Amino acid sequence: MMTFLQDLQAAFTYSFEKPWFFTNYSFLLVFSLFLLGYALFNKNSRWKLAYLILFSLFFYYKSSGPFLLLFVGIIICDYFLSKALHRSKGWKRSLLLLFSIAYSLSFLLYFKYTNFFIQNLNVYFSTGFEARDIFLPIGISFYTFQSLSYLIDVARKEIEPSKNLLDYSFYMTFFPHLVAGPIVRAKDFLPQINQPLSLDNSVLKEAIFKITVGLTKKLLIADFLAKYVDLVHAAPEGFSGFEHFVAMYSYSFQIYFDFSGYSDIAIGIALLLGYRLKENFQNPYIAQNITSFWRRWHISLSLWLRDYIYIPLGGNRKGTFNTYLFLLITMLVGGFWHGAEWKFVFWGFAHGLLLILHKITAKKFQWDNWLLRFFGVLFTFQIVSLLWVFFRASSINHAFDSIQKMVAANNFLEFSSFLQARYEVFILLFLSSIIVFTPEGFKQKAIQRILSLPLILWPILLIIVLQLILQIRDESIQPFIYFQF
Amino acid sequence: MNSQNFIVLVKAALILGIPIALLYVYNYSNVDLSMYGYSIKKITPESEETLTASPSIGTVRATEKQTEIAELDFVESPKSEKVIPNSTDPKVQDSARKPLSSPEVAVNYPKSDSSSQRVLLIGDSEAGGIMRHLNDYCMENGHKLVGVLSWFSATAFNFGYSTKVDDLIQKFKPTLIFIVIGLNELYAKDLKKRLAAAQKLRQKLNGIQYVWVGPANYMEDYGINKVYEQAAGSDHYVLSKDLNLPKSTDKRHPNQKGYALWMKYISQQVQANPIYTFQFKPATKSGTKFTAKVITANAANDKGY
Numbered sequence: 001m002m003t004f005l006q007d008l009q010a011a012f013t014y015s016f017e018k019p020w021f022f023t024n025y026s027f028l029l030v031f032s033l034f035l036l037g038y039a040l041f042n043k044n045s046r047w048k049l050a051y052l053i054l055f056s057l058f059f060y061y062k063s064s065g066p067f068l069l070l071f072v073g074i075i076i077c078d079y080f081l082s083k084a085l086h087r088s089k090g091w092k093r094s095l096l097l098l099f100s101i102a103y104s105l106s107f108l109l110y111f112k113y114t115n116f117f118i119q120n121l122n123v124y125f126s127t128g129f130e131a132r133d134i135f136l137p138i139g140i141s142f143y144t145f146q147s148l149s150y151l152i153d154v155a156r157k158e159i160e161p162s163k164n165l166l167d168y169s170f171y172m173t174f175f176p177h178l179v180a181g182p183i184v185r186a187k188d189f190l191p192q193i194n195q196p197l198s199l200d201n202s203v204l205k206e207a208i209f210k211i212t213v214g215l216t217k218k219l220l221i222a223d224f225l226a227k228y229v230d231l232v233h234a235a236p237e238g239f240s241g242f243e244h245f246v247a248m249y250s251y252s253f254q255i256y257f258d259f260s261g262y263s264d265i266a267i268g269i270a271l272l273l274g275y276r277l278k279e280n281f282q283n284p285y286i287a288q289n290i291t292s293f294w295r296r297w298h299i300s301l302s303l304w305l306r307d308y309i310y311i312p313l314g315g316n317r318k319g320t321f322n323t324y325l326f327l328l329i330t331m332l333v334g335g336f337w338h339g340a341e342w343k344f345v346f347w348g349f350a351h352g353l354l355l356i357l358h359k360i361t362a363k364k365f366q367w368d369n370w371l372l373r374f375f376g377v378l379f380t381f382q383i384v385s386l387l388w389v390f391f392r393a394s395s396i397n398h399a400f401d402s403i404q405k406m407v408a409a410n411n412f413l414e415f416s417s418f419l420q421a422r423y424e425v426f427i428l429l430f431l432s433s434i435i436v437f438t439p440e441g442f443k444q445k446a447i448q449r450i451l452s453l454p455l456i457l458w459p460i461l462l463i464i465v466l467q468l469i470l471q472i473r474d475e476s477i478q479p480f481i482y483f484q485f
Numbered sequence: 486m487n488s489q490n491f492i493v494l495v496k497a498a499l500i501l502g503i504p505i506a507l508l509y510v511y512n513y514s515n516v517d518l519s520m521y522g523y524s525i526k527k528i529t530p531e532s533e534e535t536l537t538a539s540p541s542i543g544t545v546r547a548t549e550k551q552t553e554i555a556e557l558d559f560v561e562s563p564k565s566e567k568v569i570p571n572s573t574d575p576k577v578q579d580s581a582r583k584p585l586s587s588p589e590v591a592v593n594y595p596k597s598d599s600s601s602q603r604v605l606l607i608g609d610s611e612a613g614g615i616m617r618h619l620n621d622y623c624m625e626n627g628h629k630l631v632g633v634l635s636w637f638s639a640t641a642f643n644f645g646y647s648t649k650v651d652d653l654i655q656k657f658k659p660t661l662i663f664i665v666i667g668l669n670e671l672y673a674k675d676l677k678k679r680l681a682a683a684q685k686l687r688q689k690l691n692g693i694q695y696v697w698v699g700p701a702n703y704m705e706d707y708g709i710n711k712v713y714e715q716a717a718g719s720d721h722y723v724l725s726k727d728l729n730l731p732k733s734t735d736k737r738h739p740n741q742k743g744y745a746l747w748m749k750y751i752s753q754q755v756q757a758n759p760i761y762t763f764q765f766k767p768a769t770k771s772g773t774k775f776t777a778k779v780i781t782a783n784a785a786n787d788k789g790y
Binding site for chain 1: 489490491493494495496497498499500501502503504505506507508509523525526527528610613637733738740741772781783785
């Protein structure tokens with residue numbers, strides 16, 4: 001009984017060591033209780049919004065504790081800034097927009113990049129600044145981009161500012177996308193806010209299916225692969241080239257299942273609440289080229305970078321050379337957004353170069369042959385996987401060491417001993433490949449079959465998945481990879 | 486009230502809530518179910534999420550651990566304090582008890598020996614993790630890290646009963662050996678056997694001075710630290726089990742920051758230890774040129790004996 005009461009208390013208080021994720025079973029329990037309350041408020045849109053905002057703030061408190069106050073402060077300032085932007089004209093508006101962008105970015109720059117700049121100043125200018133003990137508030141990279149897009153869109157007159165603070169708070173705090181996206185645009189989301197709720201059994205099934213699939217992707221597949229990947233990268237020197245080679249592919253699947261699993265849960269939860277978030281992934285690993293990959297991977301970020309960095313810089317309107325330059329700058333920003341480390345900058349830079357290379361070659365070669373398309377998929381997957389090594393390794397040097405081992409010291413004869421020692425990793429990689437590379441048509445047929453199951457079977461399906469997760473997972477849970485960005 | 490929305494939301498609450506509520510009911514009950522010989526696991530209580538699979542398993546483990554330790558003739562250390570390796574000098578003990586976050590802790594004994602040491606590092610995956618930091622410290626103090634054996638998943642048995650360590654000593658002719666092992670043996674309960682293997686390893690060192698570093702625990706061990714402390718001799722043993730190092734995402738190994746902090750701690754312990762006469766001050770640079778020969782192995786494929 002004491003344990004129950006302690007856990008109950010823990011469910012409502014913030015713990016630095018155990019922030020709330022969608023995969024916490026206590027979250028799922030509290031969320032299902034929250035849904036009962038939501039059912040009562042569903043007719044009155046004001047009450048519904050207020051109730052959802054309160055729950056979203058509670059969710060953020062459970063994830064980030066005292067940083068809730070900062071988040072609320074940002075929302076209030078954004079709201080009044082947007083009003084001022086809307087009223088202002090001419091140079092005053094431009095000045096105010098510059099201020100708004102600087103203000104909005106300042107929090108992200110401080111929390112995420114201060115130590116990066118200090119360390120680099122110390123290294124390159126021999127200064128002696130001490131690194132600061134700064135904790136990165138969860139989700140700040142995501143909500144900063146949402147806030148920026150809102151303020152810029154208001155300044156551009158593409159949207160009207162929110163009529164009241166409640167609407168804007170709802171847009172910013174809506175908990176399914178709050179901590180790890182998808183990055184929602186105000187022009188897509190604000191119009192949905194006051195629409196009457198329209199739920200039926202097909203939406204319900206779709207939502208529960210998304211949540212179940214998301215939990216499976218994250219907890220059964222990504223976390224299991226993570227155990228192997230983490231082993232290799234914790235002590236990279238202790239592993240052979242072949243083991244690094246397997247870790248590279250394992251991480252490719254891990255990051256996809258982790259992040260797309262999170263997005264699936266977010267989309268499923270939003271659906272249950274009556275809101276439709278856009279898909280963030282569309283089979284990225286079957287992309288035939290790198291441009292196609294970026295149209296399928298973390299779509300909300302790619303579109304954000306396109307609309308707020310690439311196009312304002314000049315897009316493809318200022319000549320070929322500038323187009324390539326702007327593309328490179330955009331990808332560098334994208335890389336740096338992922339983390340305050342040179343390895344992320346390099347990763348963005350490499351993707352930028354690949355995008356340029358593809359633009360150049362696409363004009364000269366037509367990839368209309370099925371064999372070429374097949375090799376296009378293989379090549380794109382391979383190059384993307386190789387660049388993920390920079391994403392995962394603890395530093396650029398470690399990434400190069402890992403790649404060097406794969407190339408120079410790879411003995412494929414280790415395959416049989418690897419299979420003996422780590423057969424479960426191999427099985428999971430095999431299954432992941434099937435899931436990832438199956439054509440969309442087959443997947444949709446399978447999904448339709450599952451969705452046609454009677455509702456009564458869904459709790460049974462869910463309990464099987466949840467118990468299976470308990471049976472095979474380790475005692476520790478990997479936080480969602482994209483929480484840290 | 487829109488009745489369709491209301492009904493769908495209640496259905497959603499039930500579809501999500503009933504399975505999870507059932508799992509919680511099972512979790513708080515005293516019933517333990519099994520199926521085809523496999524026990525049906527419970528939700529790990531959040532308060533113990535990173536410690537044990539379930540409270541009952543933890544209790545059993547603690548009892549077994551006490552029994553096993555009692556059978557061995559260990560030098561007991563005060564339970565409420567960190568064990569201070571190497572000295573009975575109260576100054577040294579006080580300094581070593583200070584938290585890791587306080588970097589200037591060590592009482593530095595004068596180091597008369599300014600000669601350069603040829604350093605060999607042997608150990609498990611944690612040796613692989615710490616080797617670049619050790620290289621920085623060696624460079625700082627005029628020593629040379631000549632060789633590293635990072636034997637992943639290895640235990641006392643691998644090091645004690647193989648000839649790998651003998652071969653490396655023969656090959657590199659070190660004057661100082663760092664040993665970093667134990668992380669793979671936190672669960673070990675066959676302590677007598679491991680003590681015998683660890684003593685074999687100690688014999689292999691054959692008079693060469695050494696620093697034996699215990700594992701940076703991610704959980705309470707069942708006595709492996711005491712085994713190694715006894716084998717190494719408490720004055721050569723750097724107990725690291727209570728260091729609260731930042732961990733990598735596998736929650737077991739330290740991350741790079743953790744390894745850096747750990748290396749700093751080891752340096753403080755060596756500097757504060759009067760039996761070591763060589764210099765081992767903290768490094769002022771990181772990422773120094775790494776020239777040591779690294780030998781890697783995996784005990785899953787290569788036991789060595």
